Structure formats: structure tokens, C-alpha cells
Amino acid sequence: MKSDWKTSTIGTACSLVTDGSHSSPKSVESGEYMVSVKDFTEYGFDFTSCRRISSEDYEMLKRNGCVPEQDDILIGKDGARYFEDIIIYRQPERPALLSSIAILRCNKEEILPEFLYYTLRTPSFKQDVRDNYGSGSAIPRIILKDFKRMPISFPSLDVQRQITAVISILDQRIQINTKINDNLEQQARAYFQELFVDNSDSAWTLGTVSDLGAVVGGSTPSKSKPEYYTEDGIAWITPKDLSINKAKFISHGENDITELGLKNSSASIMPEGTVLFSSRAPIGYIAIASGEVTTNQGFKSVVPKPEIGTAYVYYFLKYNLPVIEGMASGSTFKEVSGSTMKNVPAVIPDTETLACFNDFCTPIFAQQRILEEQNQSLAALRDSLLPKLMSGEIDVSDIQL
DSSP: OOTTSEEEEHHHHEEEEEEOBSSOOOEEEEEEEEEOGGGBOSSSBOOSSOEEEOHHHHHHHHHTTOSOOTTOEEEEOBSTTTTTOEEEOOOSOOOEEBTTEEEEEEOTTTOOHHHHHHHHHSHHHHHHHHHHTOBOSSSOBOOHHHHHHOEEEEOOHHHHHHHHHHHHHHHHHHHHHHHHHHHHHHHHHHHHIIIIIITOOTTSEEEEGGGTEEEEOOOOOOTTOGGGEESSSEEEEOHHHHHHOOOSEESOOSEEEOHHHHHTSOOOOBOTTOEEEEEBSSEEEEEEESSOBEEOTTBOEEEEOTTTOHHHHHHHHHHTHHHHHHTOBOSSSOBOOHHHHHTSEEEEOOHHHHHHHHHHHHHHHHHHHHHHHHHHHHHHHHHHHHHHHHTTSSOGGGOOO
16 A cells, blocks of 8 residues: 555544345335345346335435445445445445345545445455455344445545546456347347247147256365365355356356265256256355356256257256245255256247247347356456555556557
């Protein structure tokens, strides 16, 4: 950190440090948005599946300060992903927040929202939070008084603007790619809805998921055997990997396994195009394998039959997620067993309609995959620059993009 940077605390640099509602109003079918940590995306909230509450409850929560303003920094503060979901709120919707989300409102005469946002996202800051401010064993969390005492350092407003402008260039490129992919995704979903829901043919066969493809579970090689794991081996995916990497396609997780690890476990290698489906903790993370992969036991994945295709299986599972969740069992935590997954009711359309849908999705999937790979490269560059710029180690005037 440079000598001319100011050291303060979040509580001092922000005019407001609070959180969302500590009570959960009754859900209604059509009403105002209410979001929790599960609704976070990288740059905002996904409102497609969030709860709705009545206008009366919403207005009460708004009066109580549970509705964010533009440029507020919102942070997921409760649960396994605490302090991982961090956004500057700039969407036009004004949802009410649950208490699992913290609200930081910057004093803009001291610190820019963008600068604080990028500071909070640096690996060193996140590690300091986990080492010194997390609490709770069953459900990890950060309490508001600890937010207020977190130390931060920042330069003059002019230098803050220069630093955030550099990082924002990379973020903007990522956001443009993400918006293109979201638009492509909407097209594919709409075509699935048109073909297989709105115009479903009564002559189509009623079967189960096992008629769409092979249902494959996973396994965890012994953690006590370091020779079973490697940085560059056989891809091994866990639900945690899908919670961190929210892309549609995945090639590797945090850890790979070795041939020896594969041999001494019941994990199976699944081909490219397999649709990964997390069956517990939580149920319903869905992604497509972009190469050969294995998974841990937290999955009941589907290897599509050639005549069915990846696209149909992917959107079928997305569309029928509530049905699958309703079939889960377990007292400690809900889980979808292999036999349950195999017996989920499924409609098997005729081959001509399936081919039409797969042909439509093939170029969409190819473009989405390219853009996701671009985003991964851009994010890696951003994340390598971020800590050095935010600490003053690199002079912002030396950066050229």
C-alpha cells in the first residue's frame, strides 16, 4: 500500500451498513420481488425463480430499509458461500432483501462504490474475512458489527476512478459476453417451450429419464490418499464446483483425480455432452460436460442417448426441476437417489422433432461455449491485476489494455 493511501473501516467509509429482513413474509403468486442469497448471479439477481410477496409486505420492508438503492453493494453474508456473492446493485428492479444479504452504502465523498466493490473481491480481503470475521458452525455467517470494523485502504477519488476504470474494462467485456449468452439461452428455452410444452403431441411416448439416457452416479476417492488427487488429471466435479462456476459448460473442477484414484473408487468417466445434475447439497445444479468428466457422489448425471441429444436432456431437467425436487427423500437433507432419478416421468418426442430442436441448439451451444471460455480468460486477467492495483503495488498509469 502506498503511503498516501488512507486507512479506515467499512463502518466509517459507508453511510449505511445493514441487512435485509429478519422475517420472511408469506409468498404470493404475483407480487413484488423478494430475493435471498440463492438468487445471486455474478452481476445482479436472477428474478425468474425468486419469491414474490404482497405489496403491503413489500412497502413495510421498504420503510425498514430492506430494499436496496442504486450503487449499494450487496453481499451474501450467510451460508456456505458467505462473502463470495458480491455485487454493485444496478438493476432496474427494486427487490426486498432477506437478512442473508448485507447492504453497504458508500459515502461517495470518501470512497467510490466501484472501488470498495473491487477491494472486497480481492483474494487477500476474502481470506482475511474468513480467517477473522466468520462465525457460526452449522451456518457460517458474518454479523453486521463485524462488517463495520473491517479495515480498508483507499487512495484519492481521482486515483480510485483510474483504478476502477481499468478493471471495469475487463468486467464490461465479460458482461457483454454474458448478456449475449443470456439472450441465446432465452432463445433455446423459448423453442423448448414451444416444441415440447405448448405443442406437445399426445402421440409421443411417456417414459422415464432412463429412456433419455444412462443415469450415472459418482464417488469420492479416499481423501487420505494424496496420490489419488492431482492438479492435471481426470476431471472430477463436485456440487461446490458448480456453485462457484455458474457457467453452462464445465471441463474441470477444483481438483482432478489420478488414474489410481479412479481405479480405487466407483467413479465413472462420462463423455462430453453428459448433463450433470447435482442430487444433493443442493439439488438442481445443472451443467454440461465440455469434455470427459467424473463426479463425486453428489450427482445423478444423465448420459444422453444419441437419438435424444444433450440439448433436450438439459432443458428437460431444467424445466422439470420442481418435479424432481419433489421426489427427493431424506430426513437430514433431501437427496435424489439413482432409482428415483431413473424413474422421473419423461416424455419422449418423435425423432424428427428432437432432431429439429438439436439442430437449432447446436450453433447456440457452440457460441455459448466460446463466450464462456473468453470470459474465463478475461476473469483470470482481471483477478491477477485486481490485488496488485487495489494494494497500490502496480501503478495504474502503467497498465495498457
